[in-house]
Amino acid sequence: MSDNLLSLKNVSKEYSGNRVLKDINIELKKGEILALIGENGAGKSTLMNILFGMPVIHSTGGYEGKIEIDGKEVNIKSPHDAMEHGIGMVHQEFMLIPGFSITENIKLNREITKPNVVSKVLGKRLESLDVKNMNDDARKALDVLEMDIDEYLPVAGLPVGHMQFIEIAREIDKKGIKILVFDEPTAVLAEAEAKNLLDAIRKLAKKGIGIIFISHRLDEIIDVADKVTVMRDGEHVATKDVKDTNKFEIAQLMVGRKISIERTDSDNKNVSDETILDIKDLKVSMPGERVKGINLEIKKGEIVGIGGLAGQGKLGVANGLMGIYPATGEVVFNGKKLQLNNPMASIESGLAFVSEDRKGVGLLLDESIEGNIVFSAMQVRNDFLNMVGPFRFKDSKKIRKHAKEMIKDLDIRCTSPLQNAGRLSGGNQQKVCVARALTLNPTLLLVSEPTRGIDIGAKKLVLDLLKKLNKDYGMTIVMTSSELAELRSISDRIVIVCEGKVEGVLPPDAPDADFGLMMSGSRHNAEGSEA
Amino acid sequence: MNNVSSGERLKIKRDSSWIADNIVTLIFIAFTVFGFIVSDGVTMNYFLTELSSRFFRNAFLVLSLIIPVVAGLGLNFGIVVGAMAGQIAIAIMRYFSIGGYSGMALTFLIAFPIAAMFGYFTGVLYNKTRGQEMIASLIVGYFANGLYQFLFLFAVGVIIKVPATHPMIKPDGVGIRMTVDLVKVEEGGLKYALDSIMEIPFMWAVLIVAVAILLLQVIRYTKNKNKPSFNGNQRMMTLINSVLSLVLVAISIFAITTDSSLMKVRQVPVLIGVFIISLCVFNELILKTKLGQDFRSVGQSQHIAEVSGINVDKTRIIATMISTVLAAWGQIMYLQNMGTLNTYGAHTQIGMFSVASLLVGGASTQKANIRHAILGTLLFNSMFIMSPEIGLSLFGNALLGEYFRTFMVYGVIGLALGLHVWRSNKKGKATLN
Numbered sequence: 001m002s003d004n005l006l007s008l009k010n011v012s013k014e015y016s017g018n019r020v021l022k023d024i025n026i027e028l029k030k031g032e033i034l035a036l037i038g039e040n041g042a043g044k045s046t047l048m049n050i051l052f053g054m055p056v057i058h059s060t061g062g063y064e065g066k067i068e069i070d071g072k073e074v075n076i077k078s079p080h081d082a083m084e085h086g087i088g089m090v091h092q093e094f095m096l097i098p099g100f101s102i103t104e105n106i107k108l109n110r111e112i113t114k115p116n117v118v119s120k121v122l123g124k125r126l127e128s129l130d131v132k133n134m135n136d137d138a139r140k141a142l143d144v145l146e147m148d149i150d151e152y153l154p155v156a157g158l159p160v161g162h163m164q165f166i167e168i169a170r171e172i173d174k175k176g177i178k179i180l181v182f183d184e185p186t187a188v189l190a191e192a193e194a195k196n197l198l199d200a201i202r203k204l205a206k207k208g209i210g211i212i213f214i215s216h217r218l219d220e221i222i223d224v225a226d227k228v229t230v231m232r233d234g235e236h237v238a239t240k241d242v243k244d245t246n247k248f249e250i251a252q253l254m255v256g257r258k259i260s261i262e263r264t265d266s267d268n269k270n271v272s273d274e275t276i277l278d279i280k281d282l283k284v285s286m287p288g289e290r291v292k293g294i295n296l297e298i299k300k301g302e303i304v305g306i307g308g309l310a311g312q313g314k315l316g317v318a319n320g321l322m323g324i325y326p327a328t329g330e331v332v333f334n335g336k337k338l339q340l341n342n343p344m345a346s347i348e349s350g351l352a353f354v355s356e357d358r359k360g361v362g363l364l365l366d367e368s369i370e371g372n373i374v375f376s377a378m379q380v381r382n383d384f385l386n387m388v389g390p391f392r393f394k395d396s397k398k399i400r401k402h403a404k405e406m407i408k409d410l411d412i413r414c415t416s417p418l419q420n421a422g423r424l425s426g427g428n429q430q431k432v433c434v435a436r437a438l439t440l441n442p443t444l445l446l447v448s449e450p451t452r453g454i455d456i457g458a459k460k461l462v463l464d465l466l467k468k469l470n471k472d473y474g475m476t477i478v479m480t481s482s483e484l485a486e487l488r489s490i491s492d493r494i495v496i497v498c499e500g501k502v503e504g505v506l507p508p509d510a511p512d513a514d515f516g517l518m519m520s521g522s523r524h525n526a527e528g529s530e531a
Numbered sequence: 532m533n534n535v536s537s538g539e540r541l542k543i544k545r546d547s548s549w550i551a552d553n554i555v556t557l558i559f560i561a562f563t564v565f566g567f568i569v570s571d572g573v574t575m576n577y578f579l580t581e582l583s584s585r586f587f588r589n590a591f592l593v594l595s596l597i598i599p600v601v602a603g604l605g606l607n608f609g610i611v612v613g614a615m616a617g618q619i620a621i622a623i624m625r626y627f628s629i630g631g632y633s634g635m636a637l638t639f640l641i642a643f644p645i646a647a648m649f650g651y652f653t654g655v656l657y658n659k660t661r662g663q664e665m666i667a668s669l670i671v672g673y674f675a676n677g678l679y680q681f682l683f684l685f686a687v688g689v690i691i692k693v694p695a696t697h698p699m700i701k702p703d704g705v706g707i708r709m710t711v712d713l714v715k716v717e718e719g720g721l722k723y724a725l726d727s728i729m730e731i732p733f734m735w736a737v738l739i740v741a742v743a744i745l746l747l748q749v750i751r752y753t754k755n756k757n758k759p760s761f762n763g764n765q766r767m768m769t770l771i772n773s774v775l776s777l778v779l780v781a782i783s784i785f786a787i788t789t790d791s792s793l794m795k796v797r798q799v800p801v802l803i804g805v806f807i808i809s810l811c812v813f814n815e816l817i818l819k820t821k822l823g824q825d826f827r828s829v830g831q832s833q834h835i836a837e838v839s840g841i842n843v844d845k846t847r848i849i850a851t852m853i854s855t856v857l858a859a860w861g862q863i864m865y866l867q868n869m870g871t872l873n874t875y876g877a878h879t880q881i882g883m884f885s886v887a888s889l890l891v892g893g894a895s896t897q898k899a900n901i902r903h904a905i906l907g908t909l910l911f912n913s914m915f916i917m918s919p920e921i922g923l924s925l926f927g928n929a930l931l932g933e934y935f936r937t938f939m940v941y942g943v944i945g946l947a948l949g950l951h952v953w954r955s956n957k958k959g960k961a962t963l964n
Binding site for chain 1: 817820824825827828836838840
């Protein structure tokens with residue numbers, strides 16, 4: 001057949017009726033570097049999980065389509081099968097055991113053993129480890145990568161750059177490795193380390209290993225890859241030779257237009273010149289969403305969208321402001337300095353937050369709707385309470401009245417205010433969250449991922465609600481979302497966060513390519529600093 | 532990889548002080564020393580006699596806990612189930628009046644499949660209760676106790692027909708007596724079947740063990756001398772161990788040559804000692820095999836082990852089975868030394884006491900090695916011997932010392948678990964740097 005090392009043919013995947021991959025076709029030749037790019041949720045990880053035979057794929061009903069290696073169809077059922085077929089993966093989060101030495105990590109589950117008296121009777125698993133040969137092999141693999149580090153050192157305490165190389169050493173130590181997948185390998189590396197890594201990747205490709213390189217850094221892709229495949233919403237958008245394309249085109253393909261953006265009221269908006277929230281050098285240590293120094297000014301009455309790829313720190317901004325994760329920096333809100341690391345102070349100063357973690361932080365799922373709506377207000381502002389001596393009792397009448405109003409105003413579809421919040425649909429749960437935030441009478445509303453996990457119809461309702469709050473009550477809204485389309489549909493400005501910093505600020509009607517470039521950190525725009 | 536004991540290698544970067552790491556051990560040393568100071572009734576002779584017989588009874592059980600800790604299952608309170616398997620085997624032997632030295636060997640043989648089966652089911656349960664293994668192991672012990680009582684109190688006699696005249700059956704013909712005499716080995720029973728094979732004076736045993744440890748240190752030193760991984764800390768440990776064993780050698784030679792009062796300490800059973808040493812060697816060796824490496828991988832990170840293609844569930848079940856079988860054998864050794872089978876009570880406490888012993892030695896839920904087990908067994912039993920004495924001399928009432936015991940056992944477990952949680956919380960705390 002062809003000289004393809006690997007070909008995926010019409011690969012599709014469904015998670016409980018939700019199609020996350022549609023007819024993906026990928027071909028990889030020997031010694032070729034294929035870059036895979038796409039926004040979060042584009043299906044890259046799912047695709048790689050299929051290729052690697054991860055249990056999550058098979059426990060949810062497997063996949064459709066064909067995978068061929070060297071022209072032969074293969075059925076990969078477990079990571080072990082993948083290994084047998086010569087597929088290796090360098091994971092984004094390191095698959096290294098900190099307490100083990102470098103050798104032990106490189107040889108994990110592929111330890112060299114020699115038979116002993118007991119193993120001859122009781123089987124192979126009781127063979128002794130051949131530590132010397134293991135060390136020699138590890139040394140060889142490290143030498144290929146020109147790593148000058150002692151193989152007997154423990155992994156704990158090594159710099160991240162080294163850990164990445166140990167992962168690669170593990171893969172190339174595998175016999176008959178043909179295909180190597182790098183899942184965002186440079187995401188955690190400093191620039192010099194990233195450069196070393198790219199050199200190593202090129203070297204490996206020269207040895208005839210086919211490489212799939214997942215990254216969102218366009219510059220790197222242009223630099224190292226031969227071909228680039230763009231994915232969007234689980235679909236295969238295009239595959240191009242890198243020499244025939246440029247980063248603008250790739251960025252445009254990556255973002256695309258998902259739904260038409262209807263904006264009707266961009267004219268008569270009364271955004272004042274008054275700055276309501278002034279953030280200077282905000283650093284937030286939220287795991288996976290680290291913010292590394294953000295400067296942002298928000299005017300009274302505007303809707304500001306914060307966008308960017310997952311893991312770049314956009315979610316950290318709101319969480320840091322609310323004191324949910326440790327933060328430093330200077331934040332002036334409404335003319336007063338905001339006390340950080342204190343959720344109570346943030347709420348009291350007039351901030352309200354609709355969390356991205358609706359079921360975790362956002363709602364008390366086993367509590368009634370009305371309980372959820374008034375919960376924060378009762379705790380923080382002593383609203384809805386009757387004081388009898390030292391005791392505080394819930395003021396049921398007032399709560400019911402308020403809940404009914406909210407249910408009517410926000411159009412929460414429920415059987416009664418006493419229904420459990422956990423029973424509601426995603427969109428209605430989100431409205432309950434908003435209702436709770438509104439009950440605090442905030443001057444500024446922080447909304448994170450308001451449409452995550454809710455269906456399209458409900459999405460529109462939630463977005464319309466935010467728009468209405470802004471228009472009718474002049475509420476300032478900062479909305480953080482992974483979905484660029486929804487940011488573009490309601491925001492006045494969109495701040496793109498990349499690597500924990502503000503990459504740039506764009507108007508909602510800026511071209512797709514600009515968004516794509518900024519999200520992948522490839523355009524260092526001057527306006528970022530003054531945003 | 533180096534040649535230090537495998538538990539040492541599991542140690543992840545130290546981030547707490549030495550005192551905090553060894554607080555439990557230090558408390559126990561202080562308690563024992565304090566006991567010696569306040570109570571004048573305890574002679575060294577009495578203390579060592581008590582300690583050695585308790586040590587030989589319990590060490591095997593404590594050592595059976597190490598593998599589950601290495602495999603990430605935490606402290607396996609479920610060895611109670613293994614102990615029941617051992618007791619079932621002994622009960623069968625007693626019922627058919629099989630005994631003697633060959634009868635003892637047969638007891639071990641019969642206990643093996645029973646304990647392996649129990650271990651398998653316990654292991655399956657641990658896999659279903661991932662992350663809560665310790666609670667599960669505690670509860671499985673209580674649950675199994677219920678089944679055990681059903682078997683011995685009801686099934687024997689009602690379902691399994693037995694003659695009411697049999698000396699181990701209750702006079703009404705249903706159930707097994709509360710205490711069953713195991714009959715001396717000379718009379719065809721199991722009592723002292725292992726102990727009586729060979730006994731040597733206590734100080735000779737000390738001398739032999741000390742010389743063996745000294746030799747081990749010398750071998751280790753010459754083997755690792757030129758390895759770069761053999762760093763200052765390990766050199767220091769080798770030196771300290773050597774000096775300690777030299778001191779022991781000196782004391783024991785002195786005692787033997789001068790025939791001092793220490794020679795009057797009760798003789799120690801050689802065979803049990805050999806069993807304990809073999810189990811130590813087994814624990815060390817198995818960690819140097821592929822299976823042992825899998826235990827450690829699974830213990831460190833189940834997810835990474837899974838992705839690397841290790842069958843995590845199976846590995847954990849094997850670890851549980853090994854532990855359960857060892858516990859069954861440990862219980863058999865314990866009972867032949869006691870001489871009577873306390874049918875409904877002998878097994879109930881061993882989970883708690885063994886776990887407490889291991890913790891006292893400095894082990895945690897994630898780190899345990901032979902040194903922890905041996906040191907812990909010695910210290911924990913010292914406390915057991917000393918606490919009534921302390922109660923007597925301080926409060927004039929030995930019973931108060933009994934309360935002390937209970938307090939110390941559960942206090943130690945609580946403290947060790949608390950420290951573990953406190954430490955992992957400290958690690959997990961997000962910081963700005």
